[in-house]
Amino acid sequence: xxxxxxxxxxxxxxxxxxxxxxxxxxxxxxxxxxxxxxxxxxxxxxxxxxxxxxxxxxxxxxxxxxxxxxxxxxxxxxxxxxxxxxxxxxxxxxxxxxxxxxxxxxxxxxxxxxxxxxxxxxxxxxxxxxxxxxxxxxxxxxxxxxxxxxxxxxxxxxxxxxxxxxxxxxxxxxxxxxxxxxxxxxxxxxxxxxxxxxxxxxxxxxxxxxxxxxxxxxxxxxxxxxxxxxxxxxxxxxxxxxxxxxxxxxxxxxxxxxxxxxxxxxxxxxxxxxxxxxxxxxxxxxxxxxxxxxxxx
Amino acid sequence: xxxxxxxxxxxxxxxxxxxxxxxxxxxxxxxxxxxxxxxxxxxxxxxxxxxxxxxxxxxxxxxxxxxxxxxxxxxxxxxxxxxxxxxxxxxxxxxxxxxxxxxxxxxxxxxxxxxxxxxxxxxxxxxxxxxxxxxxxxxxxxxxxxxxxxxxxxxxxxxx
Numbered sequence: 408x409x410x411x412x413x414x415x416x417x418x419x420x421x422x423x424x425x426x427x428x429x430x431x432x433x434x435x436x437x438x439x440x441x442x443x444x445x446x447x448x449x450x451x452x453x454x455x456x457x458x459x460x461x462x463x464x465x466x467x468x469x470x471x472x473x474x475x476x477x478x479x480x481x482x483x484x485x486x487x488x489x490x491x492x493x494x495x496x497x498x499x500x501x502x503x504x505x506x507x508x509x510x511x512x513x514x515x516x517x518x519x520x521x522x523x524x525x526x527x528x529x530x531x532x533x534x535x536x537x538x539x540x541x542x543x544x545x546x547x548x549x550x551x552x553x554x555x556x557x558x559x560x561x562x563x564x565x566x567x568x569x570x571x572x573x574x575x576x577x578x579x580x581x582x583x584x585x586x587x588x589x590x591x592x593x594x595x596x597x598x599x600x601x602x603x604x605x606x607x608x609x610x611x612x613x614x615x616x617x618x619x620x621x622x623x624x625x626x627x628x629x630x631x632x633x634x635x636x637x638x639x640x641x642x643x644x645x646x647x648x649x650x651x652x653x654x655x656x657x658x659x660x661x662x663x664x665x666x667x668x669x670x671x672x673x674x675x676x677x678x679x680x681x682x683x684x685x686x687x688x689x690x691x692x693x694x695x696x697x698x699x700x701x702x703x704x
Numbered sequence: 705x706x707x708x709x710x711x712x713x714x715x716x717x718x719x720x721x722x723x724x725x726x727x728x729x730x731x732x733x734x735x736x737x738x739x740x741x742x743x744x745x746x747x748x749x750x751x752x753x754x755x756x757x758x759x760x761x762x763x764x765x766x767x768x769x770x771x772x773x774x775x776x777x778x779x780x781x782x783x784x785x786x787x788x789x790x791x792x793x794x795x796x797x798x799x800x801x802x803x804x805x806x807x808x809x810x811x812x813x814x815x816x817x818x819x820x821x822x823x824x825x826x827x828x829x830x831x832x833x834x835x836x837x838x839x840x841x842x843x844x845x846x847x848x849x850x851x852x853x854x855x856x857x858x859x860x861x862x863x864x
Binding site for chain 1: 758761
């Protein structure tokens with residue numbers, strides 16, 4: 408009597424045993440693909456790839472008023488990269504600026520912005536980071552002008568960093584989607600907002616341009632102010648910039664903006680979907696316009 | 705005719721002769737450059753190329769394919785002037801011209817020639833009424849601008 412039931416059970420278990428790895432593989436592949444997209448939204452994490460060098464292997468110099476910082480190796484290399492870190496430790500480094508050994512990451516790494524990245528996106532990003540080839544490349548020490556820089560980073564974080572309550576899932580549409588991408592993944596404000604003397608963002612000039620950015624670059628005002636910002640740009644022109652790097656007059660962006668748009672071979676802003684680029688455009692058109700001229704007229 | 709009248713006519717004619725080629729196209733300049741300063745004049749020229757590029761793109765979006773001919777011709781004309789506006793050492797603390805311009809002079813001149821060639825071809829394509837090809841050729845023009853910028857122009861930096 409129970410033979411048919413047993414036979415059925417054996418069949419079901421057998422099918423699962425054969426099919427489960429493929430199901431797992433498919434789920435993991437989807438997660439890595441999603442992580443690659445999050446990576447692209449973050450500008451290809453371009454600060455961690457030196458020109459002409461292996462992806463994520465570190466070494467790119469970033470000149471700031473506090474000295475020159477060098478992007479670290481975030482490949483799965485067990486010695487110099489993140490190969491020995493747990494998923495939680497990688498996530499904490501991204502969102503909280505804390506390494507597994509308790510040391511604090513420099514705020515040149517925009518962890519204040521990333522602290523609002525959703526759990527889902529961080530999980531996917533971690534999966535993707537683990538999937539790129541490991542590169543055995545030692546990290547280059549920063550050339551910081553501050554004395555006792557390790558202590559300085561810790562004090563700065565204690566004084567000025569308040570983690571954002573990150574959502575479990577990111578908004579999926581509308582201006583909220585644009586605000587999320589702009590503020591917590593693409594981290595636009597980190598370059599396009601001027602800094603105070605303490606290195607924090609001057610939020611009274613949120614997105615209104617920075618005359619003294621990384622690598623001494625002047626980053627433009629991207630609020631919808633007509634005279635000094637992008638008030639005359641259409642949403643389509645903002646989308647076009649994000650996807651091609653061309654301005655409305657078909658001049659092209661250069662420097663760090665070109666880097667994050669073109670990205671590294673694994674991805675950059677240019678890989679944003681049209682819907683996401685439009686969401687960012689709509690968000691930028693919705694922020695308060697601020698008259699703030701940076702650079703030459 | 706009185707001597708002052710002859711002088712006035714000559715002055716007006718000379719001014720028109722100088723302004724005429726500039727005002728002849730639809731990318732109207734915002735101001736006149738100091739012709740003796742290559743840095744200022746080439747900044748003006750590049751701005752005018754940009755004005756024409758924007759106008760060109762607006763026309764493409766509006767489906768006015770034949771109308772881009774005049775903008776393409778203006779860009780081609782400006783492109784022929786580019787090398788002359790970069791005499792050796794014509795740079796400054798605020799100039800975005802890279803040293804590579806003079807270190808790779810032949811390559812720089814070739815970039816300007818590429819822009820001229822692509823813009824000339826765009827004018828021909830627009831005049832021929834080949835609407836499908838106009839957009840594709842316009843991308844080549846903008847790509848020529850980018851190619852030169854990437855190789856020979858610095859990103860905007862803060863002033864020292």
